[in-house]
Amino acid sequence: xxxxxxxxxxxxxxxxxxxxxxxxxxxxxxxxxxxxxxxxxxxxxxxxxxxxxxxxxxxxxxxxxxxxxxxxxxxxxxxxxxxxxxxxxxxxxxxxxxxxxxxxxxxxxxxxxxxxxxxxxxxxxxxxxxxxxxxxxxxxxxxxxxxxxxxxxxxxxxxxxxxxxxxxxxxxxxxxxxxxxxxxxxxxxxxxxxxxxxxxxxxxxxxxxxxxxxxxxxxxxxxxxxxxxxxxxxxxxxxxxxxxxxxxxxxxxxxxxxxxxxxxxxxxxxxxxxxxxxxxxxxxxxxxxxxxxxxxxxxxxxxxxxxx
Numbered sequence: 001x002x003x004x005x006x007x008x009x010x011x012x013x014x015x016x017x018x019x020x021x022x023x024x025x026x027x028x029x030x031x032x033x034x035x036x037x038x039x040x041x042x043x044x045x046x047x048x049x050x051x052x053x054x055x056x057x058x059x060x061x062x063x064x065x066x067x068x069x070x071x072x073x074x075x076x077x078x079x080x081x082x083x084x085x086x087x088x089x090x091x092x093x094x095x096x097x098x099x100x101x102x103x104x105x106x107x108x109x110x111x112x113x114x115x116x117x118x119x120x121x122x123x124x125x126x127x128x129x130x131x132x133x134x135x136x137x138x139x140x141x142x143x144x145x146x147x148x149x150x151x152x153x154x155x156x157x158x159x160x161x162x163x164x165x166x167x168x169x170x171x172x173x174x175x176x177x178x179x180x181x182x183x184x185x186x187x188x189x190x191x192x193x194x195x196x197x198x199x200x201x202x203x204x205x206x207x208x209x210x211x212x213x214x215x216x217x218x219x220x221x222x223x224x225x226x227x228x229x230x231x232x233x234x235x236x237x238x239x240x241x242x243x244x245x246x247x248x249x250x251x252x253x254x255x256x257x258x259x260x261x262x263x264x265x266x267x268x269x270x271x272x273x274x275x276x277x278x279x280x281x282x283x284x285x286x287x288x289x290x291x292x293x294x295x296x297x298x299x300x301x302x303x304x305x306x307x308x
Contacts, residue, residue, distance in 0.1 A: 008033045008067045009210065010098075012056070012089070013075030017164045018104065022073065022203045023049060035065055037076075056085035059092060066096035071210050074103045074141075077134075086137045090144030100150040100216075101141065102209045104202075107155040107195070107221050107278045109135040112271055118278045120155075120219045128270045142217065150216040152209050154202075157223040157278050161199030161297060162304035170236065171305050174245050182236075183248045188263065189232035190254040192274045196235070197224045198297030201290040208288045215286065225277040227294035235298060242302030 009026060013019050014036035026034050027048050034049040037056075054061040056076060066072070072093060078085055093101055110118050111125040126132040138153050145151035160166035173182060205222040209215060224230055229238065233252065240247060257274050264272040280288075292300075 008035060008070035010035045010037070010065050010070055010072040011075070012037045012065075012072065013077070013104075014038065014051075016075055017161075018159060018199060018202060018206075019075050020163065021161065021199050022075070022206060025203050025207060033067075035070075037065055056088055057081050059088040062088065062092040063096060066092065066098055068097050069099045070096075072098055072101045073206055073210075074101060082133050082137055083140060086140040087144070090141055094144065094148040098149050100152065100210070101145060102152050102154060102206060103138065103141050104206065105138050105153050105155050106131075106134050107157045107223065108270065109138070109155065112273070113276060114273055116273075116275060116277065118221070118276060120221055120282055131270060138219075145217075152212075152215045152217075153219040154205055154209065155219060155221045156202045156205075157195040157197045157221070157225065159199050159202050160196050161301055164199060164301075166196065167235075167239075167298075167301055168305075171239055171243065171302075174236065174240055175243055179248055183250060183252075186233055186236060187253045188255050188260055190252065190260075191257070192232045192260060193225065193276055194230050194232055194235055195223065195225060195276070195278060196230055196294065196297075197222060198290075198292045198294060198300075200292040200297065204291050205283060205288055212286055212288075218282075220283040220286075221278050221280045222283055222288075223278040223280045224290070224294040224297070225279065230277075230294055238295065238298050239302060242299055243306065 009032055011019060011022060011034065014023055015038060023034065023036065032048060036049055036051050037054045038051045052064050054065055074089065076085065109124050109126055109131050110122050111127045111131055113122060115122060124135055126135050141151055158166045201224065202222055229235065260274045261272055
């Protein structure tokens with residue numbers, strides 16, 4: 001990361017799961033000024049980081065965050081008022097003449113697709129309110145940025161890692177739940193796509209996009225779906241091994257995927273296609289290389305979980 005390109009990096013949503021991991025990485029980068037939005041005054045835990053009390057729903061508080069030609073990374077998702085917050089953010093970015101906005105969205109804005117492979121060109125038909133809101137947030141920022149500042153959208157799949165909520169439910173079920181029910185889930189879910197992505201890879205993608213070229217107005221997926229083990233059965237096995245949980249002495253009977261799809265529809269899940277994969281080949285095509293394998297990420301999560 002060069003001082004010639006970036007002097008100030010503004011992180012909005014810095015206190016969240018991804019934000020904490022991002023600040024840890026940015027704190028080790030020399031010659032940058034990090035400004036983190038917080039809702040109440042607090043001391044920074046990270047080197048080179050200034051915390052600034054501001055509120056996306058109070059536009060008059062936002063100008064203190066920015067400086068000319070800074071880069072803004074937005075990770076925020078509020079309990080309510082997200083669309084107004086994005087309007088306020090876009091206006092503040094334009095008013096303060098920022099260089100680039102990197103907005104972290106989600107890959108599930110595509111909705112309940114029936115395609116085996118999702119790319120940035122897949123038509124988005126969001127089903128849930130969360131998916132609809134996330135896609136609207138993207139649209140507001142893309143429209144507002146045109147001709148005023150650069151913008152890039154990053155769409156991660158299910159982000160997991162130490163301190164995160166994804167994989168917690170499965171780890172709790174395996175370590176504390178009913179062993180027979182866990183076995184039956186193995187049979188039903190078997191090769192269902194988990195669509196996990198290591199938080200380290202998401203953070204690395206955000207950092208990469210700070211100085212990447214020819215990405216203005218572009219949308220990028222980041223995922224670990226290229227890993228063959230990114231399915232329920234393989235991840236369950238790896239977690240059980242790392243958490244030292246012995247499996248039942250029964251062979252796993254893999255139920256038909258059509259049965260699982262029917263169960264997901266009955267449960268009113270927002271994604272009912274069991275083997276959908278999200279491709280991040282576009283991001284790789286502009287030079288991004290993921291620093292962590294999915295297997296290593298699961299081991300890291302397991303180590304953190306054992307220590308809790």
